[in-house]
Amino acid sequence: MxxxxxxxxxxxxxxxxxxxxxxxxxxxxxxxxxxxxxxxxxxxxxxxxxxxxxxxxPPPEPIRAAALLHGLSRDRPHAASHATAASLLGLFGQQLRLPVHVTSPADSAGIRRATGVISHVCQLDPLDTVRSDRGILLTSPVRTWVDLSLTASLRDSVIWADQLLRPPRPEFGDSSPQLAEPEDLWNALARRGRVNGLRMVRTAAALARVGADSPRETELRLALQAAGLPEADVNAWVFSDDGTPLFQPDLSYLRYKVCVQYEGRHHSALHQVERDVSRAELAADHGWKEVRITNRHRARQWQPAITRVAQALRERGWHG
Known part of the structure; x- marks a missing residue:
């Protein structure tokens, strides 16, 4: 032989x-x-x-997951989706792991008996798919948001939507692009069609706002709004009487000249403390009342924060 x-x-x-x-x-x-x-x-x-x-x-789990996705989507309509797509897009804190989520169109040959795959069947509009830099077909950021939100809480869905709508902040060294406009959320929902959970996701789209810098800011905004306080502007510039831009608070109530700043951990750095003090002085000099919120104000579903902001608004004439 x-x-x-x-x-x-x-x-x-x-x-x-x-x-x-x-x-x-x-x-x-x-x-x-x-x-x-x-x-x-x-x-x-x-x-x-x-x-x-x-x-x-075997090779590390992310390597195996990427190889599996590449093989499934190569020259075939199978697309990485849900948490798997979010991990490849760098969204929502998801990590690439097995099993992977894969969505196949209803009119294609589905994935049968594939170890390490959670298979979904749904028609995908070309607008709802993108190709990663690894050559893997995956759902777009807005479609991934819809898919994950269908089984998530309203809070998480709004937080994720705000992340997609967040514009770049060059002043903080952030040049990452804004991934969606508000109408993109609604268009993705329309393309998804009828499915359980869609009503809640529509509510999340209605509550999402452009400008939030962090999940905590979104949580705070939702808590204040749910408590019956007026809706605040998100990261809107405050101008002087002659039109000079002064500062950009996390949340602001122009009518009452009340602004709210959520101070995360990075605000304890010396240079940030100096910036925060200067900003507070500038706000006071122009007749604004600044309410500073920290992590300790998250207790009891943000009740201490709600109390402080409501008190500031009442001092400025709000009768809620």
Whole structure:
């Protein structure tokens, strides 16, 4: 019996059975490559060739998850979705892990018996998919927000929507792009069609606002609004009488000249303390009352914060 020939050289990265056959690799050679641990089989018909990871068997979970997604979405309509898409987009604090969420159109061949995959079936509009820099097909930021929000709380859904609507803040060294406009949320909801939970997500879209810098700011805004206080402007500039921009509070009530600042952990840094004191002095000099809120005011669903802001508003003429 003749000795088997040399194994073919393969580029590092993800491979599918079809792509290997197209490169001239035979079925017998694929089996030998797997036996010799040159290829790691991630799922049926999906392989990973990563020489630097040969000693790590199995490869780390994010590497295996990425290889699986690449194989599933390569030349096929399967798209990473839900928490998996959020992790690839760098959204909502999600981490890439197994099992991965994959959405397949209803008119396509679904994913059958794929280990490590949570399969969803739903028609995807081309506007609802993007390609990652790794070449993986995934749901867009707004579609990912819709999918995750369907089983989330109203609070989380609004927080996530505010993150998508957040504009860049170059003054803080942040040049990340704004990922959506308010109408993008509504358009994504319209494309999703009828499904359980959509009414709550519509409520979240109505409560979302452009400008929130952090989840805590969104939580505070929602708590104040739910307590019956007037709706505040979010990160709106305050101007002097001659039109000079003065400062940009987290929340502001122009009619009552009351502004609210949420002081996160970074506000304890010396340079930030100096900025905060200067801002407070500037607000007072122009007739504004500043209410500073910290993490300790989150107790009992923000009740201490609500009390302080309501008191400031009443001192300025609010009769709520």
């Amino acid at each position: 003749p000795a088997p020939g040399p194994l073919p050289e393969l580029p590092a990265g993800q491979h599918t059975r079809r792509s290997l056959l197209d490169q001239g690799v035979t079925v017998a050679q694929i089996r030998r490559l797997v036996r010799n641990q040159v290829l790691v089989q991630i799922a049926r018909g999906i392989y990973l060739h990563a020489p630097e990871l040969v000693s790590a068997q």
